[in-house]
Amino acid sequence: MSRPTKHAPERGDARNRLLEAARDTIRAKGFASTSIDDLCKAAEVTKGAFFHNFGSKEALGVEAAEFWARTTADFFVAASYHHHRDALDRVLAYVAFRKTIITENLAESSCLVGTMAQEIYMAFPRIRDACGASIFDHASSLEADIELARCERGITDDWTAESLARYTQTVIQGGFVLAKAGNDPKLARESLTHLERYIRLLFRVAEDER
Known part of the structure; x- marks a missing residue:
C-alpha cells in the first residue's frame, strides 16, 4: 500500500x-x-x-461545528485556569484566559460556531442547531464552578449559575462582533475586562481581594 x-x-x-x-x-x-x-x-x-x-456543503457545516466542539473542548480542558483552588478564582481565570487567546488575527481568534450561527441561523437550521449545541455545551462547563462559588460566598440573589454561564458566552460572542466591526481585537478584550468586573460585583469581591 x-x-x-x-x-x-x-x-x-x-x-x-x-x-x-x-x-x-x-x-x-x-x-x-x-x-x-x-x-x-x-x-x-x-x-x-x-x-x-x-x-453537501450543509453536511460539512454541521460536521465542522461538531468538530469545533470536540477539539475546543479538549483545548479548554487542558487550560491552566482549572488549577486554581478557589471556585471563583477559576471562573475569573477562565475570563482572563479567554482574553489572552484573542490575538491580532481576528479570524484565527474568533469562534467558528458563533460566526456560522450569526450568518445561517434561518437558512440552515441543522447547522444552527449544531452551533448552538457547541456554544451551550461550552457554557455548561462553567456552571459547576459558578454554583460552587455561589455556595462558598453565600450568594442567594435571583440569578443562576446556568444563566451566568450563558452570559459569559454572550459577552464573548458579542465582543467578537464588535472587534470585527471595528477591525480591532482590543474591543473583544475590552468586553472581557468588563465581564470580569461584572462577575466580581455579582460575587461582592472586596477591593482588598482583587
Whole structure:
C-alpha cells in the first residue's frame, strides 16, 4: 500500500483536512462566501473526496461545528485556569484566559460556531442547531464552578449559575462582533475586562481581594 501524501491522502485524512479547512476558511470568509472549491483547495483534496465524505456543503457545516466542539473542548480542558483552588478564582481565570487567546488575527481568534450561527441561523437550521449545541455545551462547563462559588460566598440573589454561564458566552460572542466591526481585537478584550468586573460585583469581591 502506498503512503498517503498531501496530494493523495487516505480517506480519513481527507475528511480531517476538509474539517480543518472549514474551520479556518469559514472564520475568515463566512459560510456563504466559502465555496466547496475553496475548501478543496485549502485541504488539498479533490471535489470527489469532498462529496464522498460530506455529500453537501450543509453536511460539512454541521460536521465542522461538531468538530469545533470536540477539539475546543479538549483545548479548554487542558487550560491552566482549572488549577486554581478557589471556585471563583477559576471562573475569573477562565475570563482572563479567554482574553489572552484573542490575538491580532481576528479570524484565527474568533469562534467558528458563533460566526456560522450569526450568518445561517434561518437558512440552515441543522447547522444552527449544531452551533448552538457547541456554544451551550461550552457554557455548561462553567456552571459547576459558578454554583460552587455561589455556595462558598453565600450568594442567594435571583440569578443562576446556568444563566451566568450563558452570559459569559454572550459577552464573548458579542465582543467578537464588535472587534470585527471595528477591525480591532482590543474591543473583544475590552468586553472581557468588563465581564470580569461584572462577575466580581455579582460575587461582592472586596477591593482588598482583587
